[in-house]
Amino acid sequence: xxxxxxxxxxxxAPWADPASKPFISVKNVTKKFGDFTAVDDLSLNIYxxxxxxxxxxxxxxxxxxxxxxxxxxxxxxxEIILDGQNLAGIPPYRRPVNMMFQSYALFPHMTVENxxxxxxxxxxxxxxxIAERVAxxxxxxxxxxxxxxxxxxxxxxxxxxxxxxxxxxxxxxxLLLDEPLGALDxxxxxxxxxxxxxxxxxxxxxxxxxxxxxxxxMTMADRIAVMSHGKVVQVATPAEIYEAPNSRFVADFIxxxxxxxxxxxxxxxxxxRIKTTGGIPVRMASSEKLANxxxxxxxxxxxxxxISRQAPAHAPVNAAEGEIWDIGYLGDMTVFxxxxxxxKVVKASSLNAVRAVEDPLGYDQQVWISFGEDAGVVxxx
Amino acid sequence: xxxxxxxxxxxxxxxxxxxxxxxxxxxxxxxxxRISLSQTTVAMPPYTPVFDLAGGLAGILEKARxxxxxxxxxxxxxxxxxxxxxxxxxxxxxxxFLTLLIGYPIAYGMAKAPRAIRxxxxxxxxxxxxxxxxxxxxxxIAILKPEGLLNQFLMTIGIIxxxxxxxxxxxxxxxxxxxxxxxxxxxxxxxxxxxMDHSLIEAAQDxxxxxxxAFWRVTFPLSLPGVVxxxxxxxxxxxxxxxxxxxxxxxxxxxxGKTLWNEFNANRDWPVSSAVATVLLLILVxxxxxxxxxxxxxxxxxx
Numbered sequence: 001x002x003x004x005x006x007x008x009x010x011x012x013a014p015w016a017d018p019a020s021k022p023f024i025s026v027k028n029v030t031k032k033f034g035d036f037t038a039v040d041d042l043s044l045n046i047y048x049x050x051x052x053x054x055x056x057x058x059x060x061x062x063x064x065x066x067x068x069x070x071x072x073x074x075x076x077x078x079e080i081i082l083d084g085q086n087l088a089g090i091p092p093y094r095r096p097v098n099m100m101f102q103s104y105a106l107f108p109h110m111t112v113e114n115x116x117x118x119x120x121x122x123x124x125x126x127x128x129x130i131a132e133r134v135a136x137x138x139x140x141x142x143x144x145x146x147x148x149x150x151x152x153x154x155x156x157x158x159x160x161x162x163x164x165x166x167x168x169x170x171x172x173x174x175l176l177l178d179e180p181l182g183a184l185d186x187x188x189x190x191x192x193x194x195x196x197x198x199x200x201x202x203x204x205x206x207x208x209x210x211x212x213x214x215x216x217x218m219t220m221a222d223r224i225a226v227m228s229h230g231k232v233v234q235v236a237t238p239a240e241i242y243e244a245p246n247s248r249f250v251a252d253f254i255x256x257x258x259x260x261x262x263x264x265x266x267x268x269x270x271x272x273r274i275k276t277t278g279g280i281p282v283r284m285a286s287s288e289k290l291a292n293x294x295x296x297x298x299x300x301x302x303x304x305x306x307i308s309r310q311a312p313a314h315a316p317v318n319a320a321e322g323e324i325w326d327i328g329y330l331g332d333m334t335v336f337x338x339x340x341x342x343x344k345v346v347k348a349s350s351l352n353a354v355r356a357v358e359d360p361l362g363y364d365q366q367v368w369i370s371f372g373e374d375a376g377v378v379x380x381x
Numbered sequence: 382x383x384x385x386x387x388x389x390x391x392x393x394x395x396x397x398x399x400x401x402x403x404x405x406x407x408x409x410x411x412x413x414x415r416i417s418l419s420q421t422t423v424a425m426p427p428y429t430p431v432f433d434l435a436g437g438l439a440g441i442l443e444k445a446r447x448x449x450x451x452x453x454x455x456x457x458x459x460x461x462x463x464x465x466x467x468x469x470x471x472x473x474x475x476x477x478f479l480t481l482l483i484g485y486p487i488a489y490g491m492a493k494a495p496r497a498i499r500x501x502x503x504x505x506x507x508x509x510x511x512x513x514x515x516x517x518x519x520x521x522i523a524i525l526k527p528e529g530l531l532n533q534f535l536m537t538i539g540i541i542x543x544x545x546x547x548x549x550x551x552x553x554x555x556x557x558x559x560x561x562x563x564x565x566x567x568x569x570x571x572x573x574x575x576x577m578d579h580s581l582i583e584a585a586q587d588x589x590x591x592x593x594x595a596f597w598r599v600t601f602p603l604s605l606p607g608v609v610x611x612x613x614x615x616x617x618x619x620x621x622x623x624x625x626x627x628x629x630x631x632x633x634x635x636x637x638g639k640t641l642w643n644e645f646n647a648n649r650d651w652p653v654s655s656a657v658a659t660v661l662l663l664i665l666v667x668x669x670x671x672x673x674x675x676x677x678x679x680x681x682x683x684x
Contacts, residue, residue: 070583070587071586071587072583072586091586091591092583092586092587093586093587093588093589093590093591098587098588099583099584099587101580101583101584102580103578103580105578105580105581105583105584106584107581107584107585107599107603108603109602109603118585118588118598119588119589122588122589122590122594122598123589166584166588167587170588170589
């Protein structure tokens, strides 16, 4: 059986099937504001019922891309196809997509009920059907008791639900979510993440979410597009993004990582040998084709680095000696900063699986760090 | 100690506006009201009774018996006053509506203008205040008269061949009021529109509104407080307006401000003109107080 990266949430992977047709196709889209290029020749495919996240730092163009899907911005060049229809020139009010705004954009002069009914009334739906749909939406977001309230009489979490209900009321083919949980506090945000996932499953909709919060993207999305400077750097499942980043940028952007720079000494038979600049001989499983002497880097996540008092059996390969420089106790785990002989600080985390440890590691202690041959990823420079 | 001092300062801060209202509104109003209950006489001051403290309390009470509501009865007997009130209200209402029609698009344009040029636009709206109101109204005479600038211009470009008679008609009054009070309409509407979140419009469009329907379902309802404030700021002074109808209006124009002026200066009938002023105040204050009560109740329900 093939090893897989991370746990599989469900067997849903239309992107891996060459026969499946994308629901949204962004083709070579560029968007310029004056001299500034917000989105740069970007292409990606999103599939039906997918929960797709656009992840990146602020200013990376993710919101602009979402606004182009909604119709608030027109691409400078390139095209966007949704369900076989080219969206060029189609105004927001005629697109089969709805958006949930970061500020929620609830109409302050209308009750919760009327906010949700807004789009339905605009479409001229008969009154009894509107009432029925609104009741259904209120039930979905558990706000039945608040139908007659105005937005400013609600808590932040409740407003977020109204915004969600309003954007779902018209049963859009695609729901666009712009930082939907940004205004909520941490605990509520985590709860809401799972609720959103359940809702998306239940309704069978395609969700496109914009977020700068990697944890949020990892939790909710089927696939994540990591963006930087208007370009997509990597599109993959959360597990692939985390375990097999395709560049230093992605490795560094998602989670914590230790990067060891070095030069390739040999690369053959699915294994690469690298001598790091700190002098550690590293052997890593990788199918990268690399020439001898080529610059490369090894990216290893902190939880895949072991700490021991004695040198491991495979030392000096994939191992180095150092002293404990800092200890961060987080409750569920402890993060050690180990300073190697050349001054490089390596982060290693270990799960606190037992409540009390005999003779725990302390500051300034001499330790060995080590890692397995499949612990990290070889990144070409 | 410091706490006590700050409590005292807080009290003082509240007292200042009330003291202002008391000295410059309530007391003058009672003086006018008291004169409205008096009779006219050829004397100085030209009404009776006049109180003096020499008679003591008994003397004052004695004289207070001379108060009567005759002047108010008189107002109901002569159709002139009723017609003047109605005509003032109609002229003020029409002018307010016209000011709204012109002021709203201006305020909307200003609110949608690039942020950098908004202060300049705001300045341009306020700029006319730097010239005397009277001079600006006089200037309109030069523009509107039969041989004035407007007629000359229209005749030169060949739209008309006879001068339009605008000056000394109600049209001239509308023009004068709309021109003079436009900033009072523009500023509150602008401030209501300017603080509106643009994503509300995008949300409306996202939910199926065209630009036009998004305006009527979201922008306009949200700017209503500004519209109401602007309308009150134009309507109230317009009802009692004297200068504009006097300078731009004709002899047939009946407005209560002009009637009041005539009673006071031409007829030297202080009591009747005071009664006219009192009734005018009630006509304006009662609906406004009622309106504010309704508004406060609506706010209370929301808050």
